[in-house]
Amino acid sequence: MPQAIGLDVYGTLVNPLKMEDHLEPLAGERAGELAALWRQKQLEYAFRRGLMRRYEDFGICTKQALEFAARSLGIGLPEPERRRLLEAYGSLPPFPDVPEALSTLGERGHRLWAFSNGLESAARGLLERAGLLEYLEGVISVDDLRTFKPAPEVYLYLARRLERKPEEVWLVSGNPFDVIGAKAAGLRAAWVRRDPEAVFDPWGIEPDLTVADLQDLAEKLPD
Incomplete structure (x- = not known):
């Protein structure tokens, strides 16, 4: 069967880590580090929301994880850049x-x-x-x-x-x-x-x- x-x-x-290519104009040589942290926090936020029963969809987890990762590395994230990156995540x-x-x-x-x-x-x-x-x-x-x-x-x-x-x-x-x-x-x-x-x-x-x-x-x- x-x-x-x-x-x-x-x-x-x-491959989510290929976001490194899109992050390079924003983060330079730290683009790979930023991509990895973004992915890590995206999953963590999904796990936490599931356990807390405070559901928001995966797109929200992805957006909030990007904001966290950028702040953690001290990288500015203007609104046009955030929109560009989230759009790229869909491709x-x-x-x-x-x-x-x-x-x-x-x-x-x-x-x-x-x-x-x-x-x-x-x-x-x-x-x-x-x-x-x-x-x-x-x-x-x-x-x-x-x-x-x-x-x-x-x-x-x-x-x-x-x-x-x-x-x-x-x-x-x-x-x-x-x-x-x-x-x-x-x-x-x-x-x-x-x-x-x-x-x-x-x-x-x-x-x-x-x-x-x-x-x-x-x-x-x-x-």
């Missing part, structure tokens, strides 16, 4: 391996859905601009539940939307917290470890598969 797969978007299909590039790998997975009959912390409309527009939407059946957003990964209910919601039991659904993500969240909720999960020096959280919960990229996943995922 073809696999039912939920693919994380930010950090798995598209993040795909990782190089992704288009061909999604095509291969689709040809093998696997069901492919994007599964994101982002708003459905934002994720859909991002994936369309990245040239990836055509490979997917659709987009599932945690916004439907007004909370964020790694809350267990969002992974169970993914399984319901795919009309499969949790243990029959794969979550594919480059983010260890996402993989652990999916496994804790009863799904199967693959960790995309593009950086060979990346360390998986030592929680005693391991991915079912660890792959170097999505092309590696396409070769190793059981039919």
Whole structure:
């Protein structure tokens, strides 16, 4: 039976750290540091809002994280620059391996859905601009539940939307917290470890598969 797969978007299909290119006019040689802190705080804000049950959508988390990161590094962020950067965030590039790998997975009959912390409309527009939407059946957003990964209910919601039991659904993500969240909720999960020096959280919960990229996943995922 073809696999039912939920693919994380930010950090798995598209690369948030490529915002470094857009940040360079603002931050110069600190652009990479700013991009990394922006991403770190974006996730932290989503986690905190989920725990506090004070939901605001992922776009708000992204905007507030940018403001924090810029202030932390002492970098001025005029309103035109903020608008420019947030607009650029909606056009993040795909990782190089992704288009061909999604095509291969689709040809093998696997069901492919994007599964994101982002708003459905934002994720859909991002994936369309990245040239990836055509490979997917659709987009599932945690916004439907007004909370964020790694809350267990969002992974169970993914399984319901795919009309499969949790243990029959794969979550594919480059983010260890996402993989652990999916496994804790009863799904199967693959960790995309593009950086060979990346360390998986030592929680005693391991991915079912660890792959170097999505092309590696396409070769190793059981039919």
